[in-house]
Amino acid sequence: MKTTTSPQKILLSAVFGPYGVDDAYGRKENIMELFHNQVTKAQGLGSFRFLHWSFGLYFLAANVDADVTVLDFPSRQRFIREIKKGYDIVGISFITPNFIKAKEMARLVRLHAPQAKIVLGGHGAAIEDVEKLIDCDAVAKGEGIRWLRTYLGQDPEAPVFHPALRSAQSMKIFGVPLLGKAASLLVPGLGCVNGCKFCSTSHFFGRTYTPYLATGQELFETACRIADERGSEDFFVMDENFLKDRTRAMDFLHEMEAHKRFFEFSIFSSAEAIQAFGVENLARLGVKFLWMGVECKSQAENFEKNRGLDPKALIRDLRDHGISVLASGILCMEHHTPDNIQIDIDHLVGLESDCVQFMLLIPLPVTELYRDQQKRGLLKMDLPFEDWHGQKTLNFNHPQFPGDAAEHWIKTAFRQDYEANSTTIYRMTETAYRGAVTLAAKSETGDSDPWLAERAESLRKRTLSYAPILAAVEKHAVNELERQRARDLARKIDVAFGPRQLFVRLGRAASLLLAAAWKLRLRAFGDGIQPRTKVTRYAAASRAKSGRMANIVSLRPAGDEAEAPRTAVAARVSTSL
Numbered sequence: 001m002k003t004t005t006s007p008q009k010i011l012l013s014a015v016f017g018p019y020g021v022d023d024a025y026g027r028k029e030n031i032m033e034l035f036h037n038q039v040t041k042a043q044g045l046g047s048f049r050f051l052h053w054s055f056g057l058y059f060l061a062a063n064v065d066a067d068v069t070v071l072d073f074p075s076r077q078r079f080i081r082e083i084k085k086g087y088d089i090v091g092i093s094f095i096t097p098n099f100i101k102a103k104e105m106a107r108l109v110r111l112h113a114p115q116a117k118i119v120l121g122g123h124g125a126a127i128e129d130v131e132k133l134i135d136c137d138a139v140a141k142g143e144g145i146r147w148l149r150t151y152l153g154q155d156p157e158a159p160v161f162h163p164a165l166r167s168a169q170s171m172k173i174f175g176v177p178l179l180g181k182a183a184s185l186l187v188p189g190l191g192c193v194n195g196c197k198f199c200s201t202s203h204f205f206g207r208t209y210t211p212y213l214a215t216g217q218e219l220f221e222t223a224c225r226i227a228d229e230r231g232s233e234d235f236f237v238m239d240e241n242f243l244k245d246r247t248r249a250m251d252f253l254h255e256m257e258a259h260k261r262f263f264e265f266s267i268f269s270s271a272e273a274i275q276a277f278g279v280e281n282l283a284r285l286g287v288k289f290l291w292m293g294v295e296c297k298s299q300a301e302n303f304e305k306n307r308g309l310d311p312k313a314l315i316r317d318l319r320d321h322g323i324s325v326l327a328s329g330i331l332c333m334e335h336h337t338p339d340n341i342q343i344d345i346d347h348l349v350g351l352e353s354d355c356v357q358f359m360l361l362i363p364l365p366v367t368e369l370y371r372d373q374q375k376r377g378l379l380k381m382d383l384p385f386e387d388w389h390g391q392k393t394l395n396f397n398h399p400q401f402p403g404d405a406a407e408h409w410i411k412t413a414f415r416q417d418y419e420a421n422s423t424t425i426y427r428m429t430e431t432a433y434r435g436a437v438t439l440a441a442k443s444e445t446g447d448s449d450p451w452l453a454e455r456a457e458s459l460r461k462r463t464l465s466y467a468p469i470l471a472a473v474e475k476h477a478v479n480e481l482e483r484q485r486a487r488d489l490a491r492k493i494d495v496a497f498g499p500r501q502l503f504v505r506l507g508r509a510a511s512l513l514l515a516a517a518w519k520l521r522l523r524a525f526g527d528g529i530q531p532r533t534k535v536t537r538y539a540a541a542s543r544a545k546s547g548r549m550a551n552i553v554s555l556r557p558a559g560d561e562a563e564a565p566r567t568a569v570a571a572r573v574s575t576s577l
Contacts, residue, residue, distance in 0.1 A: 008066070008067060008088055009066070009067050009068075009069075009085075009086065009087045009088050009089075010061075010064070010066050010067070010068045010069070010087060010088065010089045010090075010091065011068075011069050011071060011082060011083065011085075011087040011089070011090045011091065011116075012057040012060055012061060012068060012069070012070050012071070012091040012093065013057075013070075013071040013072075013074060013079060013082070013090065013091065013092055013093070013105070014054040014057065014071065014072050014073060014074070014093055014094075015092070015093070015094050015098045015101040015102060015105065016074050016075055016076045016078075016079050016101060016104075016105065017073060017074070017075055017530055017531075018075075018528075018530055019031060019032045019073075019528075019530060019531075020032060020033075020037075020528055021528065024100075025100050025101045025104065025386075026097070026098070026100075026101065026386055027097070027386050027387060027389065027392075029389055029391040029392045030097045030098075030386065030389045030391075031528070032051060032052075032073075032529075032530075032531060033048075033049060033050060033051060033529065034050065034052060035047065035048035035049075035050055035355075035424075036048060036049055036050075037391065038357050038358070038359060038390070038391060039326065039355050039356070039357045039424070040355060040423075040424050041414055042411075042414035042415050042417070042418045043418050043423050043424060043478075044476065044478075045174050045175065045472070045476050045515055045518055045519055045522070046173060046174055046423035046424070046425055046426075046472070046473065046476065047173075048171075048173055048424065048425075049170065049171070049172045049173070049529060050168045050169075050170070050171045050172075051168060051169050051170045051171075051529070051531045052167065052168050052169075053072055053165065053166075053169070053534070054070075054072050054073075054093060055165060055185055055187070055238060056093065056122070056144060057070045057072065057091075057093055058070055058163055058165055058536065059144075059145065059160075059162075059163065059187065060091070060144055060145060060148055061536070061538045062161050062162075062163040062538065063145045063148075063149070063158075063160055063161055064145075064148055064149055064152055064154060065152075065154055065540050066152065066540050067537075067538065067539055067540050068537075068538040068540075069082070069087075069535065069536070069537050069538070070534075070535070070536040070537075070538075071533070071534075071535055072531075072533070072534040072535075072536070073530075073531040073532065073533050073534060074533050075533065076104075076108075078533050079105060079108065080108055080112055082535075083108065083109055083112050083113040083116065084112050084113060086113070086115075087113060087116050088115075088116060088117065089116060089117045089118075089119060090109050090113065090116045090117070090118055090119070091119045091120075091121055091140075091148075092105050092106060092118065092119070092120055092121070092136075093121050093122040093124075094120070094122050094123075094124035095122055095123045095124050096123060096124050096126075096127060096364055096365065096385050096388045097385060097386050097387070097388050097389040098124060098385075098386075099124055099127065099133075099134075099385035099386070100384070100385065100386055102120060102124055102134055103133070103134045103135075106118050106120075106134050106135050106136055107135065110135055117137040117138070118135065118136040118137050118138075119136065119137065119138045119139070119140055119148075119151070120134060120136045120138070120139045120140065121139070121140035121141075121144055121147075123200055123201075123204055123364070125139050125140055125141050126141065126200070126203075126204055126364070126365040126366040127365050127385070128365055138151060141204075142204065142205055142206060143190055143191075143205060143210050145160055160212050162186075162187065162212065162213070162222050162226070164184060164225075164226045164229040164230050165184065165185040166181070166182040166183070166184060166185070166230065167182055167183045167184060167185045167235075167236035167238075168182050168183070168236070169182065169531070170529070170531070172518070173425050173469060174425070174469055174472040174473075174476070174511060174514065174515040174518060175514040175515050175517055175518025175519075175521070176468075176469055176472065176510070176511050176514045176515070177514075179465070180232075181230060181231055181232040181234075182232070182234075183232060183234035183235055183236045183264075183266065184226045184227065184230050184232055184234065184235050184236070185235070185236055185238060186219075186222070186223060186226065186235040186236070186237045186238070186239075186265075187212055187213075187237075187238045187239065188211060188212060188213045188219060188237065188239045188242060188248075189209055189210055189211035189212050189213065189214075189239055190205050190209070190210045190212070190239075190240075191204075191205030191206070191207070191208050191209045191210055191240060192205075192207075192209060192240035192241045192244065193207060193208060193209050193241075193244065194241060194244070194270060194303070194304070194305050195207035195368070196293070196295075196303050196305070197303075197367060197368035197369045197372070198330065198361065198362075198363070198364075198367055198368075198369045199240075199367065200364040200365075200366065200367055201240050202240065203366045203367045203368065204366060209241075209244070209245075211245075211248075214248070215248060215251060216247075216248050216249070216250070216251025216252035216253070216254065216255050217251065217255055219248065219252045219255075220252055220255035220256060220259070220261070223235060223261075223263055224261060227263065233262060233263050233264060234263070234264045234265075235263060235264070235265050235266070236265075236266045237265050237266065237267040237268070238268075239267070239268060240268055241268060241269055241270050241273055242267045242268060242269050242273075243267070243269040243270075243273035243274060243276070243277045244269070244270070244273045246273070246276055246277055249277060249285070250277075250281070252285070253281060253284060253285045256285070256286075257284070257451060262286065262454060262458070263286050264286040264287075264288050264458065265285065265286055265287050265288065265289075266287075266288060266289035266290070266291075267287055267289070267290055267291070268290075268291040268292075269290060269291070269292065270292065270293060270305035270306075271292055271293075271294070271305055271306050271309045271311060271314060272304075272305045272306070272307075272309065273305075274290070274292065274314065274318075275309060275314065279314075279317045279318055279321050279323070280321065282318070282321065282323055283321040283322060283323065283435070283439060283452065283455055284451055284452065284455065286455065286458075287323050288322065288323060288324065288462070289323070289324045289325075289326070289354075290318060290323055290324070290325050290326070291325075291326045291328065291357075292311075292315075292325060292326065292327055292328070293305065293306075293328050294306065294311050294327045294328060294329055294348060294351065295328070295329055295330050295333075296329060296330060296333060296344045296347070297343060297344050297347035297348075298335065298344075311327065311351055312350065312351050312352070315327065315351050315352065315353050316352070319352075319353075319354070319430075319431045319434055319435070320434050320435065320438050321435050321438055321439065322431060322432055322434065322435015322436060322438070322439065322455070322459040322462075323431070323435065324354040324355075324427070324428045324431045324432075325353040325354050325355075325431075326353065326354065326355045326356070326357060327348060327351050327353035327355075327356050327357075328356070328357035328358075328359065329344065329345075329347075329348040329356060329357065329358055329359075329413075330358075330359055330360070330361050331344070331345070331358055331359070331360055331361070331406070331409050331410055331413060332360050332361050332394055332398055332400075332401050332406045332409065333361050334361070334398075336398075336400060336401070337400045338400060338401075338405070341409055345409070345412065345413045345416060348413070348417070349413075349416050349417045349420050349421065352421055352427075353421075353427075354424055354427040354428050354431055355417075355424040355427065356413075356414075356417045358410050358413045358414055358417075359390040359391070359410075360390045360391065360392075360393075360394055360406050360410055361390075361394070361396075361398075362388055362389070362390040362394070362395055363379065363395065363396055364388065373396045378396040378397045378398075379395065379396050380394075380395050380396060380397060383395050391410065392406070392407045392410070393406060393407065394406045418478055419478055419479055419481075422473070422477075422478065422481070422482040422485055422486075423473055423478070423482065425466065425469050425473065426470065426473045426482065426485060426486060426489070428466060429463060429466040429467060429469070429470060429489060429493075430489055432459050432462040432463040432466060433459075433463045433489065433492060433493055433496070435455075435456075435459040436456055436459035436460040436462075436463055436496070436497075437496060438456075439452050439453070439455050439456035439459060440453070440456040440460075442456075443456055460497060463493055463497070464493070464497060464504065467490065467493050467504060467507070467508075468504055468507030468508045468510065468511045469511050470486045470489060470490045470508070471486075471490075471508035471509075471511050471512050472511040472512055472514075472515040473486040474486035474487060474490075475512055475515065476515060476519075
């Protein structure tokens, strides 16, 4: 197919809502909120309610020479209105469970904007023969910036500009909004060389790693620019295995220390990379939240990244240093049976991490697991892609878990973790408290370290900012164990950091009122939360001059968009379309 060399107008769109509902285009389990979808979903009022933008689309828009519009969280009607504005190219980003939405959007483009070329991207582009299943002109697979530049006839090797983006919006816990600016997004690179057989991200990028920020100095300079632009020193690092390049991470730390610039980070990393980098170095770097793939207990059935490691000891050490841990695990793996799956659930719950992600084993296109199951004739190709989301149904024939057995086990796992370890916000408050005490003690010894002392002070402030929510935890506790834990932790914080000040007492009262209001809201309108449509327009000439993001226009839902149940998908983000 002949490519278009100089399009004047490009639309890059996420799939349309409503999200997280059972309708012709989706399923209620496939919701937009990452934590509420697959981490804190059983925690009731205390579940984390965060919404995340479709980051990859903004990266693409900021790195091509064209007039680009990014349409995020549209309704079907809003998408139709936009495509009628005369675009040369319409890019549709989707993941496998949103296949039917992408297909409908392509149909709508052919109907209402027949002059436009349709480009498919995102992890859904990995679906075999997707170009035959969805009417389109091109499919972007792998790293998207270079792909789109090539498609447009532009230099694929031109420098990549990192836009300043917030990582999340509408962040609430117990109905209590998190104060301050949301963390900024930092994308050091894409992919992972570990290549775990189930991992769609690693396989989507060819089991390789493509760095955007290849050195510690580049990371530091980019972080400084974004922090200065957004007024936030906090970052969510979107990198599948950030610590895998230990040299880059250490150089980044050295740059921060040399310039006395203090940042905080939430990262993804594998256990072996964490161990190699060192827990104290993580504390020095300012890591406050870490996502680690534990997967299962069995050494024989686990993955190379976890060989010979004690995850419980590692997680305890991380939390003692003020680093909250999300431990992810997989249920209904090939070796699981109804007789042994509880062993892995007990193992993951017993790690006592701040939160646990439970996902069903889902062979997604292009992964080694998918190819293996395909060769063995076990894939349920008659199961709609809308059900390939990992929170209810297996998409392959597992002889030990027929029917709805998988759904039973995943619900059991989430509930068990909640009852045994309490709400995630309680655990994260405890982690911050433990870290503040640990690092303060280290800074007071003969090995006094002003850098760790500053980290200790940051953890003290974080503890006090979380502490008021303990009142809501106590009031709405899942059991008496959690109720007592909340009381005890509040007392410990008072003893360690002085009598409760007026703003803390007011904060506790406010958290109780907001939790009560949130409870009423959920009863009246249901559990769903729909993100507002966002339209971002990039003019090529003005962007080149300013190097800054375009203005973002938030559109409140109206008409048929207003009352839709509110929520959507927890996809891994790539810079594919």
